[in-house]
Amino acid sequence: MNFQNNLEFARGLDAKDVLKSFRQKFFIPQHNGKDGIYFTGNSLGLQPKSTASYVQQELDDWAKLGVEGHFQAKTPWMPYHEIFPKQLSKIVGCKENEVVVMNQLTVNLHLLMVTFYRPDKQRYKIICEARAFPSDQYAFETQAKYHGLNPVDAVIEVSPRTGEHTLRTEDILSTIQQHGDSVAVVLFGGVNYYTGQLFDIKAITEAAHSVGAYAGFDLAHAAGNVELKLHDWDVDFACWCSYKYLNSGPGGVAGAYIHEKHAANKELPRFAGWWGYKKETRFKMEKGFEAIPTAEGWQLSNAPVLSMAAHKAALDIVEEAGVDKLHEKRKLLARYLHYVLNDINNRQAEKIIEIITPDKEEERGCQVSMLMLKRGKEIFDELTKQGVIADWREPNVIRVAPVPLYNSFEDIYRFGEIISSILI
Numbered sequence: 001m002n003f004q005n006n007l008e009f010a011r012g013l014d015a016k017d018v019l020k021s022f023r024q025k026f027f028i029p030q031h032n033g034k035d036g037i038y039f040t041g042n043s044l045g046l047q048p049k050s051t052a053s054y055v056q057q058e059l060d061d062w063a064k065l066g067v068e069g070h071f072q073a074k075t076p077w078m079p080y081h082e083i084f085p086k087q088l089s090k091i092v093g094c095k096e097n098e099v100v101v102m103n104q105l106t107v108n109l110h111l112l113m114v115t116f117y118r119p120d121k122q123r124y125k126i127i128c129e130a131r132a133f134p135s136d137q138y139a140f141e142t143q144a145k146y147h148g149l150n151p152v153d154a155v156i157e158v159s160p161r162t163g164e165h166t167l168r169t170e171d172i173l174s175t176i177q178q179h180g181d182s183v184a185v186v187l188f189g190g191v192n193y194y195t196g197q198l199f200d201i202k203a204i205t206e207a208a209h210s211v212g213a214y215a216g217f218d219l220a221h222a223a224g225n226v227e228l229k230l231h232d233w234d235v236d237f238a239c240w241c242s243y244k245y246l247n248s249g250p251g252g253v254a255g256a257y258i259h260e261k262h263a264a265n266k267e268l269p270r271f272a273g274w275w276g277y278k279k280e281t282r283f284k285m286e287k288g289f290e291a292i293p294t295a296e297g298w299q300l301s302n303a304p305v306l307s308m309a310a311h312k313a314a315l316d317i318v319e320e321a322g323v324d325k326l327h328e329k330r331k332l333l334a335r336y337l338h339y340v341l342n343d344i345n346n347r348q349a350e351k352i353i354e355i356i357t358p359d360k361e362e363e364r365g366c367q368v369s370m371l372m373l374k375r376g377k378e379i380f381d382e383l384t385k386q387g388v389i390a391d392w393r394e395p396n397v398i399r400v401a402p403v404p405l406y407n408s409f410e411d412i413y414r415f416g417e418i419i420s421s422i423l424i
């Protein structure tokens, strides 16, 4: 498609957008009485208008039924988490017995590392991306220390080449090969939070397996954003949060995936709790942990129902929109945003914005990371003043993410206009 950077063209794309009515289902933060340009769905997805009624239902059931709500609520609380695998398995590409909603992201990362990172003298390294999200870095560092290892030896980061911002798949794969049978686990993001680079999950998983290591992924920036086929790609484990692209509210309940071949293995070591115990006899409250032979076997605690109600409201909207349609629109939004930014760059005497997110569609999701070569913070502050909600990452990156459920092509055009007016 030949794009044009003008309002009429952007509105034309919106007119043809089969998902355009979904914007009405969300509260859009206001700026001077008008919709702001919300480009931080990669940080905190917007609130669906339906969320309140889902949460209210649980509050009402609690008021009316008290403890009986565990069995008598409209959606009984005891098996509440069982409402998620059907929808989530489509979003992350797995079987229903491979996915569970529980805890929060970093907690799940630690729990999965307890199972899949069990270093010995020979095999003790974690291979990860340099500049992984800080919480992940701290998890890797402290897991290594917990096992009595020096993180400097145990945590191997793959960095971009000098002068480059993103990783080359060939460099990731060769690092894994180079460390060979000293690698215990390869643990990458799906999409890097800083650059927006989407990694080749399938190739990384194959490389990990070829040296006898497990492959795990933190999908915080991938779940609900890019196409995932965790089961077919043979990924061992993964986790994600629900409050970014999955619109389930601040600090919302998170998700985890464990490949069926491991999920059914009740012998795998884990930190257990009663909610992972086999359901038939859970309430006999007997000694001796017996795991549910699915991803549910990693649960610790009973379901946080209020947070899960918000998650359900958001997933029902994803289901109504259709995962495939979301991906189609997401790609077109990202292409249009890249086009508009390149058009602005071409009209400047001096380049100010360098897009560090890969240009190739298969290497990115919604997010575009703009490295500001000059006046970065000043431009960011001015964007904020003019109603653009983007995010600033030190030292000089502005991240923007138009998301298919509630952003429009007009949002992108208006963003371009505002940034051009600031650059003049």
Ligand SMILES: *Cc1c(COP(=O)(O)O)cnc(C)c1O
Binding pocket: 104, 105, 106, 107, 133, 135, 136, 189, 193, 218, 220, 221, 241
């Ligand atoms: C957002 C994000 C987190 C946040 O972790 P919480 O446990 O949800 O606070 C962790 N890791 C990555 C990669 C993220 O993008």
